[in-house]
Amino acid sequence: MQESRASAMNGPMGAPPASPFVVARGITKSFGGAEALKGVALDIRPGEVHGLVGANGAGKSTLIRILAGLVQPDAGVIEIDGRPAAIETPQRATELGMNFIHQELAFVPGMTVLQNIMLGIPKRSRFGLVDWRSIARDVAPIARRVGITAPMNATVRGLSTAENWLISICRALVRKARLIVMDEPTASLSASESEKLFAIVRDLSASGVAVLYVSHRLNEILDLCHRVTVFRDGRSVQEFDRDGLTRQALVEAIIGGRHAEEPPVRHAAAGRKVALSVLGLTRLPRVKGVSFDLHEGEVLGLGGLVGAGRTEVVRIIYGADLPDGGRMTLDGEPFAPRRPHEAVRRGLGLVPEERRTEGLVLTKSLAFNVGLANLERIVMSPALPFIRGKARANLALETIRALSIKAEGPETPVGKLSGGNQQKVVIGRWIAASPRVLILDEPTRGVDIGARAEIHRLIRGLAARGMAVLVVSSEPEELPDVCDRVFVMVEGRIVRELSGAAVTRAAIVAASYSETHQRELVQG
Amino acid sequence: MSDVTTGSRRLGPGAKKALGIFARYGTIIGLLAMIAAFSFLSPRAFPTVNNFTNVLNQASLAMIIAGGLTLAVTVGELDLSIGFAASLHGILVTGLIVHDGVPIPLAILIVVALGAAIGIVNGFIVTKMKVNSVIATLGVGTIITGAAFAYSAGVPIVAGVPEAFLQLSLGRWLFGIPNNIVIMVFILGALWLLVERTSIGQQIQAVGGNAAAARLAGINVDRIKTLGFVISGMCAALTGILLASRLGSGTTSAADSYLLTAFAAVFLGSATLRDGEFHILGTLVGALIIAFGFNGLNIFGAPTWSQYVFQGAILIIAVGLSSLGRVLAER
Numbered sequence: 128m129q130e131s132r133a134s135a136m137n138g139p140m141g142a143p144p145a146s147p148f149v150v151a152r153g154i155t156k157s158f159g160g161a162e163a164l165k166g167v168a169l170d171i172r173p174g175e176v177h178g179l180v181g182a183n184g185a186g187k188s189t190l191i192r193i194l195a196g197l198v199q200p201d202a203g204v205i206e207i208d209g210r211p212a213a214i215e216t217p218q219r220a221t222e223l224g225m226n227f228i229h230q231e232l233a234f235v236p237g238m239t240v241l242q243n244i245m246l247g248i249p250k251r252s253r254f255g256l257v258d259w260r261s262i263a264r265d266v267a268p269i270a271r272r273v274g275i276t277a278p279m280n281a282t283v284r285g286l287s288t289a290e291n292w293l294i295s296i297c298r299a300l301v302r303k304a305r306l307i308v309m310d311e312p313t314a315s316l317s318a319s320e321s322e323k324l325f326a327i328v329r330d331l332s333a334s335g336v337a338v339l340y341v342s343h344r345l346n347e348i349l350d351l352c353h354r355v356t357v358f359r360d361g362r363s364v365q366e367f368d369r370d371g372l373t374r375q376a377l378v379e380a381i382i383g384g385r386h387a388e389e390p391p392v393r394h395a396a397a398g399r400k401v402a403l404s405v406l407g408l409t410r411l412p413r414v415k416g417v418s419f420d421l422h423e424g425e426v427l428g429l430g431g432l433v434g435a436g437r438t439e440v441v442r443i444i445y446g447a448d449l450p451d452g453g454r455m456t457l458d459g460e461p462f463a464p465r466r467p468h469e470a471v472r473r474g475l476g477l478v479p480e481e482r483r484t485e486g487l488v489l490t491k492s493l494a495f496n497v498g499l500a501n502l503e504r505i506v507m508s509p510a511l512p513f514i515r516g517k518a519r520a521n522l523a524l525e526t527i528r529a530l531s532i533k534a535e536g537p538e539t540p541v542g543k544l545s546g547g548n549q550q551k552v553v554i555g556r557w558i559a560a561s562p563r564v565l566i567l568d569e570p571t572r573g574v575d576i577g578a579r580a581e582i583h584r585l586i587r588g589l590a591a592r593g594m595a596v597l598v599v600s601s602e603p604e605e606l607p608d609v610c611d612r613v614f615v616m617v618e619g620r621i622v623r624e625l626s627g628a629a630v631t632r633a634a635i636v637a638a639s640y641s642e643t644h645q646r647e648l649v650q651g
Numbered sequence: 652m653s654d655v656t657t658g659s660r661r662l663g664p665g666a667k668k669a670l671g672i673f674a675r676y677g678t679i680i681g682l683l684a685m686i687a688a689f690s691f692l693s694p695r696a697f698p699t700v701n702n703f704t705n706v707l708n709q710a711s712l713a714m715i716i717a718g719g720l721t722l723a724v725t726v727g728e729l730d731l732s733i734g735f736a737a738s739l740h741g742i743l744v745t746g747l748i749v750h751d752g753v754p755i756p757l758a759i760l761i762v763v764a765l766g767a768a769i770g771i772v773n774g775f776i777v778t779k780m781k782v783n784s785v786i787a788t789l790g791v792g793t794i795i796t797g798a799a800f801a802y803s804a805g806v807p808i809v810a811g812v813p814e815a816f817l818q819l820s821l822g823r824w825l826f827g828i829p830n831n832i833v834i835m836v837f838i839l840g841a842l843w844l845l846v847e848r849t850s851i852g853q854q855i856q857a858v859g860g861n862a863a864a865a866r867l868a869g870i871n872v873d874r875i876k877t878l879g880f881v882i883s884g885m886c887a888a889l890t891g892i893l894l895a896s897r898l899g900s901g902t903t904s905a906a907d908s909y910l911l912t913a914f915a916a917v918f919l920g921s922a923t924l925r926d927g928e929f930h931i932l933g934t935l936v937g938a939l940i941i942a943f944g945f946n947g948l949n950i951f952g953a954p955t956w957s958q959y960v961f962q963g964a965i966l967i968i969a970v971g972l973s974s975l976g977r978v979l980a981e982r
Contacts (some may be wrong), residue, residue: 384962471869479867486867488860489926499857499868502850512850558870 163189165361178348181358196220196457226299236284251442287319402595408453415441415619428610435620474563486553489542494523526555547578603635674976710942711835717913719886727782732792733887734910739799740891745901763955766888774877808901820896843931919968927977
């Protein structure tokens with residue numbers, strides 16, 4: 128792991144080689160045993176556009192949350208203008224001159240553009256009333272500078288995402304920001320809107336405001352940034368100057384070279400019966416014509432970056448959302464569930480992305496949670512739907528044994544189990560129900576390494592029994608461990624289909640960053 | 652709620668445990684303490700079989716309507732229409748019997764079916780039209796009040812109520828147990844079985860515990876929520892019928908005040924034994940607290956206004972205890 132620190136720097140616009148505005152060193156942070164940051168360093172100079180890239184889970188958001196005062200680091204130093212700074216609250220971060228613009232922009236829809244710009248900023252008043260007129264006079268030139276075209280007294284409801292970004296930037300400038308952190312700014316902008324944003328970013332930089340630009344879109348990083356820091360697995364692994372900055376080098380740094388891959392035996396899909404067939408599935412703006420076949424006895428992976436539309440595809444298949452277009456068949460029969468319970472009745476199961484909010488009833492017992500998808504198995508008869516306590520307990524015990532869940536017994540509240548064991552309960556529920564098609568969305572997120580390997584073994588075992596399994600994962604290293612084939616999605620489309628020896632972490636990451644919209648088939 | 656969280660985070664483990672015990676058993680301890688205090692202060696009037704039977708008899712109607720409400724809140728919705736609905740049901744059942752000569756059992760059946768229908772309407776508005784249940788049931792309740800006035804022209808139906816209908820509520824059963832108590836025990840028993848022992852009950856609890864997870868586990872959440880409203884509506888109908896039988900008349904707004912009593916009972920119940928979860932047994936305890944509280948106030952000749960103060964205070968304390976229980980359960 129090389130650690131290259133550039134000293135001299137010359138950006139495309141000749142950004143000043145001043146002493147850094149923000150320096151973070153040796154920052155570590157754990158969340159309940161999981162290390163999100165294992166020692167990262169980052170320095171941002173006044174007026175530079177600094178790129179921050181890394182795969183999902185590399186620790187970018189955690190560092191941003193620390194800078195924003197939302198989370199406190201376990202160790203490490205943060206200096207502002209060379210002086211150690213404790214950023215205990217978001218207010219403190221603002222006082223220090225740092226502003227954060229997130230993907231989900233925070234606005235009060237019913238208030239005007241001006242009121243939203245001034246949200247949380249002390250306002251000048253006259254005779255005890257807020258003096259909006261004089262405030263508007265002051266804000267107008269700043270708004271003009273960032274290119275807000277909506278009138279100051281229009282309500283923000285109904286304004287475009289792009290306009291909302293401009294308002295956020297304007298707010299930051301009114302606060303006299305010295306650093307603006309932008310998290311995936313172009314994720315929901317059109318090409319021309321993005322161009323406008325780039326112009327503003329360059330303008331900000333020229334006027335001495337630094338921008339920390341976080342994005343998966345490497346083209347933007349290459350175009351805009353003076354320097355780029357790459358995070359991987361909670362560490363800052365490389366820092367690029369303008370000179371050494373190439374797409375190839377970035378991708379290599381993001382992937383890292385240390386994962387020697389030992390692929391499991393991958394089964395060819397050919398010759399197997401198609402269980403679920405998806406054709407031209409569309410739900411704008413996130414899903415744009417997705418087609419694939421899922422065979423029985425196969426583990427199919429759906430890879431790509433967060434926001435590529437994978438979860439949205441899964442939700443449509445499961446009947447949680449309705450598609451705008453496209454169709455599906457299940458074992459050759461038309462399949463168009465309008466609600467999840469319709470999908471379940473047809474033989475589907477879903478292990479959702481967020482087990483605590485979407486998977487489990489936390490206050491209830493393990494037996495209760497496993498039983499939920501298996502009620503007809505534990506009642507006396509359909510006409511007399513009394514729960515047989517013994518059957519429910521046995522089902523729970525079987526699940527505990529089969530998945531080696533660490534729990535005192537069937538009556539343990541699932542809220543008290545560890546993350547990995549909770550996940551096993553959700554998976555166990557569906558193993559007991561043994562659906563025709565099982566979908567697992569981020570099956571090992573927040574799960575420790577041991578449990579992770581077990582869950583992977585379980586998934587392979589289910590496929591070996593003939594189940595058709597669809598696995599969604601943002602972690603590129605997860606899919607090669609469990610999948611026979613992998614489809615990679617970029618911006619709502621499947622851009623690559625990997626099978627056999629071609630299913631590798633590197634291939635998945637490379638495809639995730641690919642710009643092509645033409646589907647390619649890569650076989651190893 | 653986050654304030655409470657940070658506040659109790661500073662507590663030591665001992666204090667936290669004590670607080671937990673208080674949150675779980677506080678209501679039962681309160682009930683027993685109240686009974687003991689009243690017995691001590693009024694040894695002749697209060698602790699008698701007669702008085703206790705009387706209290707239970709009086710409380711039965713509130714317990715039935717509160718039992719139904721328990722189902723609605725268990726699926727995660729509020730039903731504010733029950734009091735108004737019970738008033739309408741009372742007028743309607745007497746009207747059907749007195750004016751239209753409908754046989755008593757059929758009249759009861761019609762009114763209970765109407766209660767179920769109101770529940771279906773509530774469920775439809777909440778699940779399909781996505782209207783917040785507070786607004787939906789308040790609106791439906793107000794419309795129901797209008798319907799009650801339209802039906803009765805605001806005049807109570809008093810004359811000609813047959814004795815057989817009065818006996819429904821005033822009669823006694825085996826060992827001289829009043830009918831109201833028997834019916835209440837039967838209804839609450841059935842509701843308890845439904846919620847705690849059947850697969851439908853598992854679904855009801857899952858929807859209330861985490862609707863998103865229940866949905867993704869394959870449960871028809873909309874149907875279960877509607878079922879909660881339907882049972883709530885049917886219990887309101889039963890309470891309305893029994894009240895009309897007890898009063899011997901159908902009177903507009905007669906049962907309106909049951910709304911507040913039912914809510915107080917249900918929230919007191921959720922602070923009982925289980926951490927902030929609604930359940931039938933808890934509702935029973937909650938209703939007993941209110942019933943004995945009123946009884947005590949009556950025996951000591953407390954003025955009418957104090958009963959309102961008591962009920963309002965109980966409701967606030969109940970919700971406070973309930974959320975305290977939930978906060979403690981979440982750590």
